[in-house]
Amino acid sequence: xxxxxxxxxxxxxxxxxxxxxxxxxxxxxxxxxxxxxxxxxxxxxxxxxxxxxxxxxxxxxxxxxxxxxxxxxxxxxxxxxxxxxxxxxxxxxxxxxxxxxxxxxxxxxxxxxxxxxxxxxxxxxxxxxxxxxxxxxxxxxxxxxxxxxxxxxxxxxxxxxxxxxxxxxxxxxxxxxxxxxxxxxxxxxxxxxxxxxxxxxxxxxxxxxxxxxxxxxxxxxxxxxxxxxxxxxxxxxxxxxxxxxxxxxxxxxxxxxxxxxxxxxxxxxxxxxxxxxxxxxxxxxxxxxxxxxxxxxxxxxxxxxxxxxxxxxxxxxxxxxxxxxxxxxxxxxxxxx
Amino acid sequence: xxxxxxxxxxxxxxxxxxxxxxxxxxxxxxxxxxxxxxxxxxxxxxxxxxxxxxxxxxxxxxxxxxxxxxxxxxxxxxxxxxxxxxxxxxxxxxxxxxxxxxxxxxxxxxxxxxxxxxxxxxxxxxxxxxxxxxxxxxxxxxxxxxxxxxxxxxxxxxxxxxxxxxxxxxxxxxxxxxxxxxxxxxxxxxxxxxxxxxxxxxxxxxxxxxxxxxxxxxxxxxxxxxxxxxxxxxxxxxxxxxxxxxxxxxxxxxxxxxxxxxxxxxxxxxxxxxxxxxxxxxxxxxxxxxxxxxxxxxxxxxxxxxxxxxxxxxxxxxxxxxxxxxxxxxxxxxxxx
DNA sequence: CCTCGATGTTGAAACGTTTTAACGCCTGAG
DNA sequence: CTCAGGCGTTAAAACGTTTCAACATCGAGG
Numbered sequence: 001x002x003x004x005x006x007x008x009x010x011x012x013x014x015x016x017x018x019x020x021x022x023x024x025x026x027x028x029x030x031x032x033x034x035x036x037x038x039x040x041x042x043x044x045x046x047x048x049x050x051x052x053x054x055x056x057x058x059x060x061x062x063x064x065x066x067x068x069x070x071x072x073x074x075x076x077x078x079x080x081x082x083x084x085x086x087x088x089x090x091x092x093x094x095x096x097x098x099x100x101x102x103x104x105x106x107x108x109x110x111x112x113x114x115x116x117x118x119x120x121x122x123x124x125x126x127x128x129x130x131x132x133x134x135x136x137x138x139x140x141x142x143x144x145x146x147x148x149x150x151x152x153x154x155x156x157x158x159x160x161x162x163x164x165x166x167x168x169x170x171x172x173x174x175x176x177x178x179x180x181x182x183x184x185x186x187x188x189x190x191x192x193x194x195x196x197x198x199x200x201x202x203x204x205x206x207x208x209x210x211x212x213x214x215x216x217x218x219x220x221x222x223x224x225x226x227x228x229x230x231x232x233x234x235x236x237x238x239x240x241x242x243x244x245x246x247x248x249x250x251x252x253x254x255x256x257x258x259x260x261x262x263x264x265x266x267x268x269x270x271x272x273x274x275x276x277x278x279x280x281x282x283x284x285x286x287x288x289x290x291x292x293x294x295x296x297x298x299x300x301x302x303x304x305x306x307x308x309x310x311x312x313x314x315x316x317x318x319x320x321x322x323x324x325x326x327x328x329x330x331x332x333x334x335x336x337x
Numbered sequence: 338x339x340x341x342x343x344x345x346x347x348x349x350x351x352x353x354x355x356x357x358x359x360x361x362x363x364x365x366x367x368x369x370x371x372x373x374x375x376x377x378x379x380x381x382x383x384x385x386x387x388x389x390x391x392x393x394x395x396x397x398x399x400x401x402x403x404x405x406x407x408x409x410x411x412x413x414x415x416x417x418x419x420x421x422x423x424x425x426x427x428x429x430x431x432x433x434x435x436x437x438x439x440x441x442x443x444x445x446x447x448x449x450x451x452x453x454x455x456x457x458x459x460x461x462x463x464x465x466x467x468x469x470x471x472x473x474x475x476x477x478x479x480x481x482x483x484x485x486x487x488x489x490x491x492x493x494x495x496x497x498x499x500x501x502x503x504x505x506x507x508x509x510x511x512x513x514x515x516x517x518x519x520x521x522x523x524x525x526x527x528x529x530x531x532x533x534x535x536x537x538x539x540x541x542x543x544x545x546x547x548x549x550x551x552x553x554x555x556x557x558x559x560x561x562x563x564x565x566x567x568x569x570x571x572x573x574x575x576x577x578x579x580x581x582x583x584x585x586x587x588x589x590x591x592x593x594x595x596x597x598x599x600x601x602x603x604x605x606x607x608x609x610x611x612x613x614x615x616x617x618x619x620x621x622x623x624x625x626x627x628x629x630x631x632x633x634x635x636x637x638x639x640x641x642x643x644x645x646x647x648x649x650x651x652x653x654x655x656x657x658x659x660x661x662x663x664x665x666x667x668x669x670x671x672x673x674x
Numbered sequence: 675c676c677t678c679g680a681t682g683t684t685g686a687a688a689c690g691t692t693t694t695a696a697c698g699c700c701t702g703a704g
Numbered sequence: 705c706t707c708a709g710g711c712g713t714t715a716a717a718a719c720g721t722t723t724c725a726a727c728a729t730c731g732a733g734g
Contacts, residue, residue, distance in 0.1 A: 006690055017714045022692060032712060049474050052453035053393040054690035057719045072418060078410040085436060094450050097409065097434035099422060113431050116389035137386050222620045253620050260622050283559045283590050285597045285622030343720055354684045359722055369682060391720035394689050
């Protein structure tokens with residue numbers, strides 16, 4: 001069933017030593033063309049596949065990096081992953097994606113496995129602050145979309161406070177004064193930062209911090225956005241916000257849907273701003289104003305930082321990108337009729 | 338920097354032989370409790386991490402399966418992956434996700450790497466029919482969302498002809514007779530099958546096959562759906578379809594957006610049916626009628642089939658699931674005003 | 675007191691590569 | 705004719721585990 005043809009079978013078949021076969025595989029230029037041909041033919045004929053475990057055991061390096069992602073179903077992360085993969089390919093590395101699905105247990109298991117596999121490096125968007133304290137075990141680790149609090153590793157993040165400020169400032173400029181923020185849970189650093197930015201925008205405009213109605217959700221999924229929409233509409237008209245800032249686009253899409261179902265118009269009855277600018281934001285029936293993060297660049301930079309880890313004079317760095325507001329129909333200024 | 342503490346360092350530190358350490362790791366019950374404690378303490382103290390390469394080299398098995406996915410950014414595939422991972426976890430295996438991004442070259446590279454890594458098995462949604470002919474190299478391979486034409490491997494698929502038939506029959510029952518199908522490229526088997534189903538539905542209803550306007554797209558992305566929408570609206574009113582069947586939900590979402598932008602109402606001016614029933618389909622501003630595939634079950638079954646591959650009396654099987662129509666607002670019957 | 679089986683532990687041989695230093699051969703210079 | 709140097713090839717030693725047969729140790733049964 002599995003004859004498991006090895007390098008020495010190939011060697012024997014080609015009438016050379018196994019060292020020569022190894023050379024053909026790793027330094028083709030060093031072996032005479034004639035011999036090389038003979039060896040390649042033997043490889044083809046026997047269906048030989050190099051055993052990466054043995055190779056790695058001896059050679060040390062694995063040619064693989066991994067990205068442990070928080071939620072593989074969130075388009076934001078798949079876009080980041082695309083950036084990671086591009087950078088990895090440029091460096092001749094393959095990328096394995098692991099999905100922790102916001103589960104600390106899974107995350108730990110994958111980290112353990114990846115360490116054991118001796119991957120070249122690990123990128124991770126950790127489930128929570130605790131799990132970010134992953135013990136250093138010899139494999140370089142870079143935090144993605146989180147800021148490393150201590151100086152023990154590199155991190156790549158986006159300025160979420162600024163993002164929140166951009167979003168809410170935009171709403172204020174459009175004449176809104178009663179604004180809601182939808183997001184949660186507050187255990188997520190991002191949500192806290194974005195809210196802080198929102199409050200700062202209000203303060204800058206001379207508005208009281210209380211004019212921000214905070215609707216906390218249990219997760220950042222579409223369904224939660226729908227729920228928030230219902231809560232919003234249930235508020236007494238005098239206190240009901242005229243605009244909502246959502247902590248991510250999935251929530252915003254849910255909110256949007258909820259509005260439409262309840263017979264309210266976006267942006268006329270409620271302006272909506274999302275966060276992440278995922279592809280579906282632009283594709284929504286009412287295209288969503290959103291705070292764009294440089295997703296692919298985030299991934300690409302994280303990968304590059306990871307690769308620089310084993311340079312001799314490596315210093316851990318914390319890169320922070322600036323977000324950018326993308327204005328679309330969901331916050332168009334109310335038409336005077 | 339990397340002292341690389343091995344099993345024998347642990348052994349020495351605990352005053353036992355390396356065989357005992359190995360036993361603690363793999364058969365804890367066989368070693369005396371006292372010794373076990375001592376060894377575990379040494380492991381902890383030295384920060385030992387088992388070298389999986391060496392383990393695998395000797396032991397043969399890798400405790401990992403991989404899923405080579407066609408497009409990691411398509412929610413359909415991430416849902417399938419979720420099913421795969423659940424099944425893998427139940428079997429004590431980890432899942433590595435690899436993204437071929439519809440690129441035959443990447444796909445080949447990943448397959449090569451995975452073979453070399455000696456993963457326990459590979460699940461793959463191949464880029465095209467050719468690449469489905471992956472040479473058997475000792476690692477079990479199962480096709481996902483594709484039907485294996487030859488009997489050399491297992492496959493898990495969904496009846497796409499039936500799916501197309503369900504979709505278009507529904508439209509016909511709602512009174513539509515001029516129907517468009519949006520999808521492509523036709524090199525994708527799924528698209529061909531779904532079209533075949535659409536035609537069959539028309540035939541069953543006694544309508545001519547020509548009443549199906551086929552709008553071919555270059556990919557199954559949102560942007561292509563928007564483009565198709567513009568082409569559709571550009572048709573002379575007499576020939577313009579009153580309903581559209583899209584080969585997947587991404588196209589349908591694009592089409593939907595295009596309609597709204599052009600001031601047409603869904604479903605009043607154009608009824609729309611999608612395919613896959615991804616989460617965003619229900620969350621769209623006009624909730625999308627769609628053909629649901631048992632995504633997670635697809636993944637789960639594929640994984641189970643893969644695991645059964647190394648049973649002694651294994652026979653390659655081809656599982657085919659039935660799709661199901663989910664009716665939502667995008668095909669609500671036109672209200673008589 | 676001897677034997678036996680059970681229980682725990684160990685030494686050494688794999689596993690399939692990569693790598694290093696050495697080897698033989700050939701060519702051209704002296 | 706000798707010798708230095710280049711080139712292609714090779715034997716053998718790693719790499720860090722797992723596994724297996726063998727080995728102590730001990731208590732019980734004869």
